Amino acid sequence: xxxxxxxxxxxxxxxxxxxxxxxxxxxxxxxxxxxxxxxxxxxxxxxxxxxxxxxxxxxxxxxxxxxxxxxxxxxxxxxxxxxxxxxxxxxxxxxxxxxxxxxxxxxxxxxxxxxxxxxxxxxxxxxxxxxxxxxxxxxxxxxxxxxxxxxxxxxxxxxxxxxxxxxxxxxxxxxxxxxxxxxxxxxxxxxxxxxxxxxxxxxxxxxxxxxxxxxxxxxxxxxxxxxxxxxxxxxxxxxxxxxxxxxxxxxxxxxxxxxxxxxxxxxxxxxxxxxxxxxxxxxxxxxxxxxxxxxxxxxxxxxxxxxxxxxxxxxxxxxxxxxxxxxxxxxxxxxxxxxxxxxxxxxxxxxxxxxxxxxxxxxxxxxxxxx
Amino acid sequence: xxxxxxxxxxxxxxxxxxxxxxxxxxxxxxxxxxxxxxxxxxxxxxxxxxxxxxxxxxxxxxxxxxxxxxxxxxxxxxxxxxxxxxxxxxxxxxxxxxxxxxxxxxxxxxxxxxxxxxxxxxxxxxxxxxxxxxxxxxxxxxxxxxxxxxxxxxxxxxxxxxxxxxxxxxxxxxxxxxxxxxxxxxxxxxxxxxxxxxxxxxxxxxxxxxxxxxxxxxxxxxxxxxxxxxxxxxxxxxxxxxxxxxxxxxxxxxxxxxxxxxxxxxxxxxxxxxxxxxxxxxxxxxxxxxxxxxxxxxxxxxxxxxxxxxxxxxxxxxxxxxxxxxxxxxxxxxxxxxxxxxxxxxxxxxxxxxxxxxxxxxxxxxxxxxx
Numbered sequence: 001x002x003x004x005x006x007x008x009x010x011x012x013x014x015x016x017x018x019x020x021x022x023x024x025x026x027x028x029x030x031x032x033x034x035x036x037x038x039x040x041x042x043x044x045x046x047x048x049x050x051x052x053x054x055x056x057x058x059x060x061x062x063x064x065x066x067x068x069x070x071x072x073x074x075x076x077x078x079x080x081x082x083x084x085x086x087x088x089x090x091x092x093x094x095x096x097x098x099x100x101x102x103x104x105x106x107x108x109x110x111x112x113x114x115x116x117x118x119x120x121x122x123x124x125x126x127x128x129x130x131x132x133x134x135x136x137x138x139x140x141x142x143x144x145x146x147x148x149x150x151x152x153x154x155x156x157x158x159x160x161x162x163x164x165x166x167x168x169x170x171x172x173x174x175x176x177x178x179x180x181x182x183x184x185x186x187x188x189x190x191x192x193x194x195x196x197x198x199x200x201x202x203x204x205x206x207x208x209x210x211x212x213x214x215x216x217x218x219x220x221x222x223x224x225x226x227x228x229x230x231x232x233x234x235x236x237x238x239x240x241x242x243x244x245x246x247x248x249x250x251x252x253x254x255x256x257x258x259x260x261x262x263x264x265x266x267x268x269x270x271x272x273x274x275x276x277x278x279x280x281x282x283x284x285x286x287x288x289x290x291x292x293x294x295x296x297x298x299x300x301x302x303x304x305x306x307x308x309x310x311x312x313x314x315x316x317x318x319x320x321x322x323x324x325x326x327x328x329x330x331x332x333x334x335x336x337x338x339x340x341x342x343x344x345x346x347x348x349x350x351x352x353x354x355x356x357x358x359x360x361x362x363x364x365x366x367x368x369x370x371x
Numbered sequence: 372x373x374x375x376x377x378x379x380x381x382x383x384x385x386x387x388x389x390x391x392x393x394x395x396x397x398x399x400x401x402x403x404x405x406x407x408x409x410x411x412x413x414x415x416x417x418x419x420x421x422x423x424x425x426x427x428x429x430x431x432x433x434x435x436x437x438x439x440x441x442x443x444x445x446x447x448x449x450x451x452x453x454x455x456x457x458x459x460x461x462x463x464x465x466x467x468x469x470x471x472x473x474x475x476x477x478x479x480x481x482x483x484x485x486x487x488x489x490x491x492x493x494x495x496x497x498x499x500x501x502x503x504x505x506x507x508x509x510x511x512x513x514x515x516x517x518x519x520x521x522x523x524x525x526x527x528x529x530x531x532x533x534x535x536x537x538x539x540x541x542x543x544x545x546x547x548x549x550x551x552x553x554x555x556x557x558x559x560x561x562x563x564x565x566x567x568x569x570x571x572x573x574x575x576x577x578x579x580x581x582x583x584x585x586x587x588x589x590x591x592x593x594x595x596x597x598x599x600x601x602x603x604x605x606x607x608x609x610x611x612x613x614x615x616x617x618x619x620x621x622x623x624x625x626x627x628x629x630x631x632x633x634x635x636x637x638x639x640x641x642x643x644x645x646x647x648x649x650x651x652x653x654x655x656x657x658x659x660x661x662x663x664x665x666x667x668x669x670x671x672x673x674x675x676x677x678x679x680x681x682x683x684x685x686x687x688x689x690x691x692x693x694x695x696x697x698x699x700x701x702x703x704x705x706x707x708x709x710x711x712x713x714x715x716x717x718x719x720x721x722x723x724x725x726x727x728x729x730x731x732x733x734x735x736x737x738x739x740x741x742x
Contacts (some may be wrong), residue, residue, distance in 0.1 A: 145555060188516070
């Protein structure tokens, strides 16, 4: 950890009950940052989505959780809103007002949701945020179409600013989107492979999660006139933050509390996901690793129904083997390594001390979250 | 027709064998323009597609006809290449070299092919350009993914130019893409409706065909520094040219020569498409129109297999009713009206006389083509 973070408290992602050194985050400050992102970005996001022609506006509103399947207004979950919070802070890095980052925050959210719509269809996922996915409710064609429309809308929102910086921001968003697509392509191809290396898994997660988080952290600064060096360093922070975020997600995907995550127990094991703890455990060698490899190879030949019919104990025994082989500990450490690399990057550029502290607080939050 | 076009020769799209006044186009000049578009744009398009990570590069190369399903190099059809030819001429409107329009030509082709990949999947179309469609050969996920990647690539190609004009061009392309998506949404919703008005059909065709052709005609000029008024007028020409193009397509979709079009006889009738001749015939009233409405209402209740089993005579009798009700003549006239509106728009702006003559020649070509 770096000089920016102070005392450490325990977190739930540690291995075998050990206390993991983790940041003592200023919860009030993080909550305020997330709330600010939500408050400033959501009305602009809603206005953007309202530009879509029927029925795409309704389908998108359903996806965002603003209405239910019958079209009735719904409170919606809204998610953690880490990306909008980062985009607004990003503008402040460049000395601009947080509001300067709003079109960037909205564009990043639009791209993120474009990818969710398409990925859920490609992956055949029927549930997201406790609700049926768009393709399940409105059909595959609407999932494709509305995804496409959100992607176009992201560019539209930025480019109508009409500035050179808006063009630069859109280019960075476009490159991030291409990485997002690369990551999904890798994810799909890995599904059919027996073995995935840790490096391949990290590359895929960097593309699927790191690239867009990186863009969220640079886009506000670019819109605020920051130079490319500043933007690149901010993306470095965001990329590693994304990898830390994903490592925690992978831990929660196996050992997360269903009450907190809203997912089923052993969620990623049910989906036979080759997530970091699994690939790290398989790469570790030793008796537990070899036993795990045998079991997963046998699982790979089973049908989805057979896997779904597993008892809690069957999943728990697989999770225990992953842990015994060191997959849980390695992933916890990886989250800490990525978190440290992210925060260290911030030293490479000048920014107001308050903004730096808030970026650190958000990074800490990402690593200690339980959902 | 306008003063820009000279003598008229007959064309195949006329009604009941009458000779339709049509432009005497300079075939050599049009062929040279199309060839120039292909020659300048194709290598840049191939280089752009080569940026895609495997297996998306291969899937895209298959889609473009550069390789066959086994990965072997293929001559490919390449299509008519009207859009690249227009994008290059567009740069010349602004007094720039044709090469200035190349990134625009490539970006428009990428967006066009993104929409083909997604539309074929949404529509369940198994064949395009005499070959199995991407979703049929490589699966739905690859069709979605590679479509997304081509869309992102279009923005990337333009925005890496790094100029204000590149941002303006990308914004126009984005707006055209949104219309393309609106058009596909309309097309899907009309499929489930018994009746579609002529106005709705024209709006849908304007979105699906007009908007991107309009963008092809403005994008080179914008990249060459043309002001927004010039770009708007060029888009007006392109939009109406697109509607003329589509009207001809709709005629060829029913009465086209399979040898020339490469499609089956009565292609659009086999697909029960509510194309312009059909909606115009249904809107016309009178005995033939009413008889047609009865027959199509009965057809709507039949299965796809039942329709596929129709004899040539059954299709021919429907085509004859459409013609008797005036659908063929109305659509021919509509093509001429749109062609005339397109060419008249060119009078609203200054441009080199040679460029104007070539834009007129391309418009003429679009209306008299037989495939």
